[in-house]
Amino acid sequence: MKNKFWIIMAVLMFFTTQANALPITALLVDNPNIMVGDQFSVEVRVDNDVMGEELLAFGFDLQGVDPLLNYIGANIGPAFLDTSFGVNNVAGLAFPGVTDTDILFATLVFDALDVGVAQIAVEGIFDGFFSGMFYEFSGFDIAAQTSVTINQRPPAVPEPAGLFIAGLILFMCIRKRPFN
Numbered sequence: 800m801k802n803k804f805w806i807i808m809a810v811l812m813f814f815t816t817q818a819n820a821l822p823i824t825a826l827l828v829d830n831p832n833i834m835v836g837d838q839f840s841v842e843v844r845v846d847n848d849v850m851g852e853e854l855l856a857f858g859f860d861l862q863g864v865d866p867l868l869n870y871i872g873a874n875i876g877p878a879f880l881d882t883s884f885g886v887n888n889v890a891g892l893a894f895p896g897v898t899d900t901d902i903l904f905a906t907l908v909f910d911a912l913d914v915g916v917a918q919i920a921v922e923g924i925f926d927g928f929f930s931g932m933f934y935e936f937s938g939f940d941i942a943a944q945t946s947v948t949i950n951q952r953p954p955a956v957p958e959p960a961g962l963f964i965a966g967l968i969l970f971m972c973i974r975k976r977p978f979n
Contacts, residue, residue: 853896859923
C-alpha cells in the first residue's frame, strides 16, 4: 500500500511541477566611471525570456528623473518600431514578434549634472493597453531600477609643452636683466 502511494505521488509531482520562468527586466549602465558633464546611456533589457511566446510589444515610463541627471531621450531597440508617447514614455512594437531570450527594449540617454548617487527607475505595470510586456497570450510587468555614481572631474593638469613654454618665458625674463 505504501509503495502505491509513493508511486502515485511521484507521478503527480512529475506532472505538476512544470513552471515557466518569468522574464526579468534589467538596467545596464554603459560606463561605471561617470563624471560631471558626461553623457552616458542605460540599456533596458529583458533577460530570461523563455515564455515560448513571441514578444509583440512593450511599454514603460521613466520614473521621476533624478535632479542629478538630465534625461535626453531613448533609442528603441532594433527589433522594435518606436511607438513612444509623452516625455518619459518609452514603447515599442514588433511584427513579427521577438523570440530571443535576451532582448534590448531601449537605450536611455542622460547627462550627468552634479556629483552624487542618482537613481534611475522604469516601470510598466501590465494594463492590457500601453504598459508592460505584451506576448501572444500573456503579459507581464516591467520594473527595474539602478543607481549611478557621478564623480567630480579631476582638475586639469598642465601639459608638458605648456610647462616648457612657461619655463622658457621665465628664463628669458631672468636673462634680460642687465649685467653689471
